[in-house]
Structure formats: C-alpha cells, structure tokens
Amino acid sequence: xxxxxxxxxxxxxxxxxxxxxxxxxxxxxxxxxxxxxxxxxxxxxxxxxxxxxxxxxxxxxxxxxxxxxxxxxxxxxxxxxxxxxxxxxxxxxxxxxxxxxxxxxxxxxxxxxxxxxxxxxxxxxxxxxxxxxxxxxxxxxxxxxxxxxxxxxxxxxxxxxxxxxxxxxxxxxxxxxxxxxxxxxxxxxxxxxxxxxxxxxxxxxxxxxxxxxxxxxxxxxxxxxxxxxxxxxxxxxxxxxxxxxxxxxxxxxxxxxxxxxxxxxxxxxxxxxxxxxxxxxxxxxxxxxxxxxxxxxxxxxxxxxxxxxxxxxxxxxxxxxxxxxxxxxxxxxxxxxxxxxxxxxxxxxxxxxxxxxxxxxxxxxxxxxxxxxxxxxxxxxxxxxxxxxxxxxxxxxxxxxxxxxxxxxxxxxxxxxxxxx
Ligand code: RNT
Ligand code: ZN
Numbered sequence: 001x002x003x004x005x006x007x008x009x010x011x012x013x014x015x016x017x018x019x020x021x022x023x024x025x026x027x028x029x030x031x032x033x034x035x036x037x038x039x040x041x042x043x044x045x046x047x048x049x050x051x052x053x054x055x056x057x058x059x060x061x062x063x064x065x066x067x068x069x070x071x072x073x074x075x076x077x078x079x080x081x082x083x084x085x086x087x088x089x090x091x092x093x094x095x096x097x098x099x100x101x102x103x104x105x106x107x108x109x110x111x112x113x114x115x116x117x118x119x120x121x122x123x124x125x126x127x128x129x130x131x132x133x134x135x136x137x138x139x140x141x142x143x144x145x146x147x148x149x150x151x152x153x154x155x156x157x158x159x160x161x162x163x164x165x166x167x168x169x170x171x172x173x174x175x176x177x178x179x180x181x182x183x184x185x186x187x188x189x190x191x192x193x194x195x196x197x198x199x200x201x202x203x204x205x206x207x208x209x210x211x212x213x214x215x216x217x218x219x220x221x222x223x224x225x226x227x228x229x230x231x232x233x234x235x236x237x238x239x240x241x242x243x244x245x246x247x248x249x250x251x252x253x254x255x256x257x258x259x260x261x262x263x264x265x266x267x268x269x270x271x272x273x274x275x276x277x278x279x280x281x282x283x284x285x286x287x288x289x290x291x292x293x294x295x296x297x298x299x300x301x302x303x304x305x306x307x308x309x310x311x312x313x314x315x316x317x318x319x320x321x322x323x324x325x326x327x328x329x330x331x332x333x334x335x336x337x338x339x340x341x342x343x344x345x346x347x348x349x350x351x352x353x354x355x356x357x358x359x360x361x362x363x364x365x366x367x368x369x370x371x372x373x374x375x376x377x378x379x380x381x382x383x384x385x386x387x388x389x390x391x392x393x394x395x396x397x398x399x400x401x402x403x404x405x406x407x408x409x410x411x412x413x414x415x416x417x418x419x420x421x
Pocket of ligand 2: 261328
C-alpha cells in the first residue's frame with residue numbers, strides 16, 4: 001500500500017472513530033512514546049557467545065532448525081538492526097549475560113564486568129536504544145542439576161550470588177552509559193521434576209541468596225532489579241522454588257519489580273488480572289510478553305485475545321509509565337528475524353487497539369449498570385478500521401506497513417541469512 005492510499009484509508013478511519021470520542025491522532029502519539037525491550041535471545045535460539053558447548057538446560061527448550069541463525073555478536077546486531085528497522089517507534093534491547101564479548105577468552109560468570117559488554121553498550125548508544133540485562137543462571141556446568149541460587153551446596157550458591165551481583169553492577173553501568181535505567185531481571189530455573197520432600201528449605205536458601213544479591217545499594221536511576229516467577233518448567237514439573245507467591249511477597253517487602261511472564265502460570269490463567277493488583281502494592285512491574293501453548297511457555301507473540309487484554313489493562317489503568325514491557329519467546333522453526341518483528345508489532349498493535357478504545361464511555365456504561373450496551377460496544381469496536389490507523393502509524397514512522405515488511409525480511413534472508421555457514 002502506498003503512503004497516499006494508506007492516508008486516505010486513515011482519514012476515513014479517523015472519521016469513524018471520532019463519533020465514539022476517540023482521537024486517533026492522540027492514540028498514535030501515545031503509542032509512539034512506548035518502548036518495548038526486544039530480547040536478544042530470539043536471534044540465536046538462546047545460544048549466547050560463551051561457546052562452552054553446554055546444553056541449554058534450565059527447562060528451556062528451543063525447537064526447530066531454520067537456517068541462518070546469528071553465530072556471533074556482529075551477526076546478532078545486524079539482525080537486530082534489520083528487525084528494529086521494521087518496527088515503528090524507539091525501543092530497547094534486552095541482553096542476557098552469556099552474550100558477553102570476551103575476545104575468545106574464557107571468563108567465568110562470576111567474573112564478568114561491564115568491559116565484556118562494551119560492544120553492546122556502544123552499539124545501543126549508536127542505535128539510540130535503551131538496554132536491559134539478565135543474569136544467565138542456566139546453560140552452565142554449575143547449573144547442570146537444575147539448582148542455582150537455591151542450591152544446597154553453599155559453594156554453588158556463592159557462585160550464582162556473585163554472578164547476579166556482577167550483573168547488577170553491569171546493569172548500573174549500562175544505565176549510566178545510556179542515560180536510561182537498565183532493568184536487570186533475575187530468573188532462576190531451580191526446581192524438582194518430582195515431588196519434593198521439603199518445599200521450604202530451598203525457598204529459605206533462595207530468600208537468603210537474593211538478599212545477598214541485592215545487599216549492595218544501586219541507584220535506581222541506573223539499575224532497577226526485577227524478579228521473575230514460574231509455575232513449572234520442563235524438568236521442574238512438580239516444584240519451582242521461585243513461585244509466584246514467593247516472589248510477589250519478596251518484591252513487595254524488598255521493593256523490587258515483579259516480573260510477570262505470560263507463560264509462567266496455569267495454562268488457563270492469564271496475567272491480565274494480576275496487573276492492577278500488583279500495581280496497587282508495587283511501584284513498577286516488568287512484563288515478559290510471551291505466549292504459552294500447552295507445556296511451552298515461549299511461543300512467538302501474536303495479536304490474540306490474551307495479548308489484547310494485557311495491553312488494554314496497561315492503557316486503561318494508565319500503567320504504562322510504571323510497566324516495563326519486555327518480550328520473551330524463542331522459535332527456531334521460522335525466520336528468527338520475522339519472529340521478532342511479528343511479536344513486537346503484535347504487541348504494538350495490541351497497544352494501539354487499546355488506545356483506540358473509548359474507555360471513558362465503557363466505564364460510564366458500567367457505572368450506570370448498562371452491561372448490555374457495554375458488551376455491544378466492545379463487540380462493535382472489533383470491526384472498527386484499526387488496520388488503517390496502524391498502517392498510517394507505520395508510514396509516519398518510516399517503517400513498512402503491515403503488508404510490506406515481510407518482503408524486506410525475505411530479501412535479507414536471501415542476501416544475508418542464507419549465506420551464513
Ligand atoms: C524462563 C524465563 C526467562 C527466560 C529468559 C531466557 O522460563 O521466562 O525469562 O526465558 O531469561
Ligand atoms: Zn520470562
């Protein structure tokens with residue numbers, strides 16, 4: 001679609017939304033202020049650059065063998081640059097610690113410093129991207145039995161405490177360098193495949209370890225700490241130490257960000273209804289936008305009901321300023337770059353849909369007890385010309401409209417990805 005035809009369709013859409021009291025221009029401006037943190041790990045199947053040959057472990061499984069995955073930091077950055085160029089708005093990068101650059105030298109995870117991330121920080125600076133960070137408590141011999149911060153061996157615990165502490169310092173340096181606070185998110189795989197005899201002791205050890213990790217005061221203008229819960233994983237079906245209740249109470253009592261991963265709850269439970277509750281007790285939260293499908297918690301995000309409900313909640317509650325939106329999915333069975341673009345654009349589309357909602361009207365109807373009109377209006381909104389507003393926004397931001405971005409990925413695949421060994 002040309003810019004001219006997209007803007008004719010946009011004018012019509014604008015006129016259709018106006019009688020509902022919806023200002024499409026305002027919605028677009030609001031959307032342009034939202035930053036989403038793109039996870040580096042979609043680009044190389046959660047591989048990292050330690051080249052230790054270690055299994056991924058931690059209950060994380062990436063399936064598929066689509067050709068062309070990024071094999072070094074330069075390739076990953078090139079792929080990310082292409083992805084960002086197909087996504088409207090200014091966004092962020094979410095990096096895992098095992099994506100360090102050490103010039104071929106083996107650096108133990110408890111020894112990493114910001115020097116190992118110089119390349120990433122400089123690149124983010126040049127690309128005008130904010131950056132977030134994560135300790136990597138998996139894919140490592142010290143994590144091979146499935147326990148890290150809650151391990152019964154104090155030496156192993158110590159190793160992971162030191163790794164997480166190092167990561168917070170790196171996060172702080174990232175935040176200072178880039179002039180935007182870095183969210184450093186702690187997720188550990190710790191749990192049991194089968195029924196534990198003791199559910200308490202590992203949680204006591206985790207609590208103590210986390211308190212040590214967070215003992216050092218770090219300026220929240222540079223680094224913000226988040227903790228991520230999980231219900232179950234592959235190999236931890238019966239018990240996960242860092243459950244939702246554990247971390248929710250921890251985040252509230254320690255003033256940490258709670259990370260809600262959409263794929264980390266009972267398969268029929270969604271995080272939508274948790275957001276307003278959590279934000280009554282916590283100043284800020286982190287989302288891992290993901291899509292659970294049966295036992296997998298990390299399918300590529302699409303514009304489905306769950307995603308729309310989640311983003312609606314952020315917009316309706318005016319929670320965007322207090323919510324850090326990160327993505328967390330990995331699929332190696334499709335073009336990896338397309339996966340980023342599909343997932344990020346879907347998240348933005350869901351936000352735009354929410355911003356085009358006449359929320360005040362719906363609330364008035366609710367408060368008047370007119371649930372019939374409330375439901376009818378919600379249904380009416382589903383056939384409004386939202387796609388024209390989205391295409392217009394993409395055109396304004398100089399990125400391809402919905403029908404045009406894939407061709408650019410295919411060209412990149414032909415010219416770049418297919419030539420990788
Ligand atoms: C795992 C967690 C975690 C990871 C990343 C790679 O279940 O969701 O966030 O996906 O750290
Ligand atoms: Zn996650």
